[in-house]
Amino acid sequence: MKSATGLLFITTLMMALTSCAQKSGNKPMQTGLKKQDLSKYSKAYFAAGCFWHEEALFESVKGVKEAISGYAGGTTRNPTYEDVETGNTGHAESVEVYYxxxxxxxxxxxxxxxxxxxxxxxxxxxxxxGTQYRSIAFYTNDTEKKDIENYIQQMTASGNYKAPIAAQVMPLKKFWIAENYHQDYIAHHPDQGYVQAVSIPEIKAFQKEYPQLVKPDHMF
Structure with missing residues (x-):
């Protein structure tokens, strides 16, 4: 029989391998944002769990030029990944979507x-x-706020959900860009444990349901 300590270790290890909250080790990586002119595009902001697959999901959609991982929804200035992962900053892992x-x-x-x-x-x-992974639909104007609220009302009225829609509706006050090593994380680490176990299956499920929305060269 395995000891309680052994079971706790195995459980902790499995959670670490299947969690977005993983340390970078501060190793330099050849990843990051490419310098490009995005000024002609509109922007939208969302939070829904790990920003690694939120970024990849939106970038796979037709009409989306770029998605950037970052932090929003809190009060801490210049938050780091380590700060946000404590759940004490009020921020959630978020994406800035250029479309x-x-x-x-x-x-x-x-x-x-x-x-x-x-x-x-x-x-x-x-x-x-944790609160750092909570769902938030951020709005930057009254029209977006109304659109979000109407969409949630439609979801609620559909009868397809047994529990209330949990996403918060919040004004965007500040979007903080995440560290370079988080940008395009899935593209640079397709074989990473969490990416294989959680991120890619979730993206595949979406793409299977809405293939008409997906760029042909971004199918997983």
Whole structure:
């Protein structure tokens, strides 16, 4: 019979391997944001669990030019990954989505956002638990706020959900860009344990349900 200590170690190890909260080891990586002119695109902001697969999910959608991982929803200035992972900063792992409104509407972005998560899970997504992984639909103007609220009302009225929609609706006050090694994480680490076990299956599930929204060269 395995000891309680041994079981605790195994459980902790499994959680570490299947969690977005993993240390970088501060190793330099050839990853990061490419310098590009994104000024002509509109922006939208969302949080729904680990930003690694939120970023990859949105980047796979037609009409989206770029998605950037970062932090929003809290009060701490200049937050680091280690700060946010404590759950004490108020921030959630978030993405800044650059999109072409002539190709994709804000309402369709909301469809992508809610379809790519469990919208009824409170303070987390899958194995990622804590306020830093909570779902938040951020708005930057009254029109976006109304669109988000209407979409949630439609979801609630559909009768497809046994629990209330858990996503918060909040004004965006500040988006802090995450460290370079988090950007395009899945593209640079496709064989990483969490990516294989959690991120890619979730993206595949979305793409299977909405293939018409996916860029041909971004199918997983």
């Amino acid at each position: 072409d409104p002539s190709q994709i509407s804000y309402e369709t972005l909301l469809k992508v956002y809610f379809a790519g998560q469990n919208p009824t899970q409170v303070n987390g997504q899958g194995p990622d638990l």
